[in-house]
Amino acid sequence: MKLKVLGAGSIGNHLAQAARCLDWDVCMCDIDPAALERTRAEIYPGRYGSWDTAIELASLTDAPRGGFDVVAVGTPPDSHVELAIAALDEEPRAILVEKPLCPPTLERAQELAERAAERGVAVLVGYNHAVAPALRRVRDALPEIGAPLTLDVEFREHWGGIFTAHPWLAGPADSYLGYAKRGGGASGEHSHAIHLWQNLAHALGAGRVVEVGASLDTVRDGGVDYDRLCLLNLRTERGLLGRVVQDVVTSPPRKWGRIQGEAGSVEFALSAETDVVRRWVGTGDPVEERFAKSRPDDFIEELRHVEGVLAGRETSAAISLERGLETMLVLAAAHRSAREGRSIQIEYAKGCTLDALRYT
Helix, strand or coil, rough: CEEEECCCCCCHHHHHHHHHCCCCCCEEEECCCHHHHHHHHHHHHHCCCCCCCCEEECCCCCCCCCCCCCCEEECCHHHHHHHHHHCCCCCCCCCCCCECCCCCCCCCHHHHHHHHHHHEEEECCCCHHHCCCCHHHHHHHHHHCCCEEEEEEEECCCHHHHHHCCCCCHHHCCHHHEHHCCCHHHHHHCCCCHHEEEEHHCCCCCCCCCEEEEEEEEEEEEEEEEEEEEEEEEEEEECCEEEEEEEEECCCCCEEEEECCCEEEEEEECCEEEEEEEEECCCCCCEEEEEEHHHHHHHHHHHHHHHHHHHHHCCCCHHHHHHHHHHHHHHHHHHHHHCCCCCCCCCHHCCCCCHHHCCC
């Protein structure tokens, strides 16, 4: 397998190292020569012990084009769709776009979907928690708990860890993180929660999210404009109600979800070192399973999933473009709901565009 990574920041390094663990060939590209040197001299050896000389580094303009199985887009969200559309011309077997797929403006998102379908290229979105062993176990356990009653997912984590991993950034104002319209803030950066909620709703047979009610706690100070707290009430096509909470202020973090059914419940808690799944059925004692892991494992599992999709061993549903587009529609609806102070309905027949959003 051959991987081309666009962007030599934190995500690009994670993907490059994961690919090398799977014995893939890797070429990392960036528009900034300083970013490539920082990768070689600081980020990669600082995280993984030493620089891997098998990794090719190239400026974006001089990088090889074509001949790659996978092109990964690990740049800021407001450049994702443009770069993914351009990558279609290289005819890879798959394109992996880091989350969120795009800003809540949804600009060109539907165009990407249509062009990818025309070319027959699989596009995946990097919500890697959805393919983690713990979440696979959660989905496998859903039949045990009976008909679903409600679903809650939270991703609450102070974003100080992000800036520790990006020491060249002084704070949110220095990147897309401080601007919700660029895909930052709690709604974009921690949209893993929205994505997992939707994945679990599909696994429960509850359908897509069709109604979104949202409240955002927005920070506008020194030029930044982002939500630090995002609260969502969601309803699906088949009437399942639930809640999503995302923030960039909670310490220690809480990455958690719970599905309550008529016969029992399943709960999960995610962390950097161990993911935990607990199941209750009837009046019995809880059954707990622990999944030891490291942060690099999240990305190794993601690329292992991509490899499985291309080999025909895996369905791409968990991190498919379709699920990524659904997540973006919910995110866009959340911003409109918070701005207008009313619930928003989603009409999927109109594609991943702002025209798909309407008032209830």
